Each structure stands twice: as structure tokens, then as C-alpha cells.
Amino acid sequence: MDCGIFHTPYNLPNRSPKQLFEWSLDMARTADEAGFRDFLIGEHFTLARENIPCPDSVIAAAATMTETLRFAPMAHLLPYHDPATLAVRVAWLSRVLEDRYYLGVAPGGHHTDAILHGYDGIAPLPPRQLEALHLMERVWKNEPFQEIGEYFQAGFPGPDNMPGYHVEIADSTPWPGMEIAVTGLSANSNSMKFAGERNYTPISFFGGTEQMRLHYETWAAAMESKGHTPERKRFSICREVFVADTDAEAKRLALKSGMAESWEHYLFPIYKKFNLFPGIIADSGKDLSPDDLDMDFLADHVWLCGSPETVAEKIAWVVEKAGSFGQLCVNSHDSIDDPEPTRESLRRLSQEVMPLLDK
Structure with missing residues (x-):
């Protein structure tokens, strides 16, 4: 099992772009030194708590400071881009990084980003993603066309x-x-079906083990329907992780970390809105709402x-x-003011926890 980081980045809303950019590079260096495989960077245009509108610029900078870490924009929100321009940018950066780059695609899931781009909401976005992707694929063929x-x-x-x-x-x-790659959130995820039909890599945002099982099964069935062979090593899940010497110390540090701040002030209502807590409560065995x-x-x-x-x-x-999965992606949170416990947790996940799972 590999380790990755999903750098959403769940930052404090008062962080400057410079602070967030430097923190992103610091996280990438830490992950690379710890032996992580992937560093995924979200793309959001209006969210003060997820404020990276140009993940490819972070990727380009971080790639020069790391050795083996793979990078992906996760994801470029295709309805908000000119598909031909984005296709060329993606192709160029993929050739710069070679096998250290892959592409995440999505239609966009935040209402305020849609408003910024002139839409009333997110409902019109999925068909635009499909058309944008179709045109990007045509550009990537390097063959003359106009459509x-x-x-x-x-x-x-x-x-x-x-x-x-003559022009070369x-x-x-x-x-x-x-x-x-494509991410999935809801239990009945159309994104997982979309990923399977196109032989794309699935990344599951966690809402309990039943949801995780359904994500894999939806992707695998869609893969098989198109003649592809699903493999569990391609399946990734995103989780919050905090590792320390003891259970008590890990909980103490986690509850004073940026992870606790973003959950208390930001993620609680999001998880409620998308109905992600019932599966987690079921896993706990508690009779709670x-x-x-x-x-x-x-x-x-x-x-x-x-x-x-x-x-x-x-x-x-x-x-x-x-069921098994190939990569555990750690959701990143804002630890700019006290980074060492987070750095140490990431190192211990890769170098101490993962070897225990191989025994």
C-alpha cells in the first residue's frame, strides 16, 4: 500500500497566497523525503479555505524540489477552462515531469465557483465536462481538425x-x-461509473466502509462493462491521519492541530450536507445522529x-x-503555525505504519 497526500488544502481563510504556496512546497518536500508516492492538489477558484486556483503552478515548483513524488491537479475543473488551451498545458507539463505527472478531471462541485464563471449553479456542468474532455482528446491526437x-x-x-x-x-x-483520475464522494457515485467506463483511476472520499465498498464495486463493474480489468491496487481512498508515540499523544496533538480546526469550522457542515456521516456512524457501532x-x-x-x-x-x-486499496491519501490541513507534528505524523505513516501492514 502506498501513501499519498490530497492537498485540498483546507487552509485557514486568512492565509495569503504566498503563505499557502510556501506551505504547499513544504508539504511536498516532506512527502517526498518520507517516501510518499503521490501529491494531489485541488483546484478551487472562490473558496477561501481551499485556495489554490492554479495547481499546475504549484506542481511545477514542487517538482524541482523533489525526487520521486508524483503530482496531479485533482482536479482541473474542465467546464471552467478553454479545452484546447488546457489540453496543451496538460500535455506540456506531463512531458516536463514525464512519469511523475497525471491528470485529474472533474466538472466542479462548488456553487460559488460556478457563479464566478457565470453559471447559476453546478447543474449545467457535467455535459460541459464531457464535451471539454472530448475536445482535449482530439487535440492530444496531434492531428488537424476544427470542431x-x-x-x-x-x-x-x-x-x-x-x-x-511553413510553421513547425x-x-x-x-x-x-x-x-x-477521478474522485468520488456520494455512495451512488456517477463519478466512479464514469471513471470505470473510461479506464480512469478512482479516488474515494471516505464516508464509511460501506460507501468505500460501493465506490470500488461501481468502478469495477463499469470497468468490466467496457472490457477493462479492475485492479484493487488502482483504488485510492482519502482519510485524515495523525500518528504519534501513543494513542493519547496522537489524539492530543490532533485535537490542537489544523485538522481539528478545519473539521470544527468547515468540514462538519459539508459532511452533513453530503450525508457522509451515517456510514461513519454505522462503522462506529454508536447510536448517534x-x-x-x-x-x-x-x-x-x-x-x-x-x-x-x-x-x-x-x-x-x-x-x-x-476490501483492499492501493493508496491511502492523507487529507492535508493547515499546520503552518506548528508544522513539526504534522511532518512527523507523515513520516511515521510511511516509515512505521505501512511496514506493519506488510507483516
Whole structure:
């Protein structure tokens, strides 16, 4: 099992772009040194608590400071981009990073981002994502075409488009075999079906082991329906993780960390809105409603929090209930003011917890 980081980044809303950029690079260096495989960076345009509107700029900077870490924008929100321009940018960056880059795609799930781009809400976005992706794939073929779609237009120049003299056209193809990934949230996730039908990598936001099981099964069934072979090692899940010497110390540090701050002030209402708590409550065996939950419940039943041995046991329990997965992506939170406990937790996850799971 590999380790990754999902750098949403769940930052304090008063952080400056410079602070957040430097924190992102620090996290990437820590992950690389600890032996993590992937560093995924969200793209959001209006969210003060998820404030990275240009993940590719962070990727380009972080790649020069790391050795083996793979990077992905997770995800470029395709309805908000000109597909031809984005296709060329993605292809170029994938060739710069070679096999250390892959692409995440999504339609966009935040109402305020939709408003910024002139939409009344997120309902019109999915068909625009499909058309944008279709045009990007045409650009990546490096073959002449012109197409005007319902929402976008794109083309690629050829010999018949020369301006009276010969122009050497740059190669727009991505790095061979470039991976594409999709995230899923709800139990009946259309994103997981979409990923399976296109042989894309699935990444599951956690809402309990039953939801995680359904995510994999939906993706696997869609894969098989198109003649692809699903493999559990391609399946990733996102979780909060905090590792320290003892269970008590891990809980103490977690409850004073940026992770606790963002859950208390930001993620609680999001999890309620998307109905993600019932599955987690079912896993806990408690007779509770989402309104009953507190920070102690999160530390004990939502976060993978504890000593290396305890965290390994919690991961093993998830695997037993929902099936295996290839990568555990740690959701990042704002620890700019006190970074060392978070750095140490990431190192211990990779270097102490994961070896316990291999025994």
C-alpha cells in the first residue's frame, strides 16, 4: 500500500497566497523525503479555505524540489477552462515531469465557483465536462481538425492552415500512458461509473466502509462493462491521519492541530450536507445522529489517529470491512503555525505504519 497526500488544502481563510504556496512546497518536500508516492492538489477558484486556483503552478515548483513524488491537479475543473488551451498545458507539463505527472478531471462541485464563471449553479456542468474532455482528446491526437461543439470549440492546425510559409507545429501529445483520475464522494457515485467506463483511476472520499465498498464495486463493474480489468491496487481512498508515540499523544496533538480546526469550522457542515456521516456512524457501532457528533468522536472514529500500531490496526479493519486499496491519501490541513507534528505524523505513516501492514 502506498501513501499519498490530497492537498485540498483546507487552509485557514486568512492565509495569503504566498503563505499557502510556501506551505504547499513544504508539504511536498516532506512527502517526498518520507517516501510518499503521490501529491494531489485541488483546484478551487472562490473558496477561501481551499485556495489554490492554479495547481499546475504549484506542481511545477514542487517538482524541482523533489525526487520521486508524483503530482496531479485533482482536479482541473474542465467546464471552467478553454479545452484546447488546457489540453496543451496538460500535455506540456506531463512531458516536463514525464512519469511523475497525471491528470485529474472533474466538472466542479462548488456553487460559488460556478457563479464566478457565470453559471447559476453546478447543474449545467457535467455535459460541459464531457464535451471539454472530448475536445482535449482530439487535440492530444496531434492531428488537424476544427470542431464547434455545443459549449466549446477547438481545433489543431495542419498543412492546409499555413500562413503563406511553413510553421513547425509543436507536439501536443501527453507523456505516453498518462494516467487520468477521478474522485468520488456520494455512495451512488456517477463519478466512479464514469471513471470505470473510461479506464480512469478512482479516488474515494471516505464516508464509511460501506460507501468505500460501493465506490470500488461501481468502478469495477463499469470497468468490466467496457472490457477493462479492475485492479484493487488502482483504488485510492482519502482519510485524515495523525500518528504519534501513543494513542493519547496522537489524539492530543490532533485535537490542537489544523485538522481539528478545519473539521470544527468547515468540514462538519459539508459532511452533513453530503450525508457522509451515517456510514461513519454505522462503522462506529454508536447510536448517534450527525448532530450528536463532537471532536472526540472524530478523533476516535473518523480520523486514523493513534500510535503506529493503532493506526495500522485501524487501516487493517477498513480493509477487512471494505476490501483492499492501493493508496491511502492523507487529507492535508493547515499546520503552518506548528508544522513539526504534522511532518512527523507523515513520516511515521510511511516509515512505521505501512511496514506493519506488510507483516
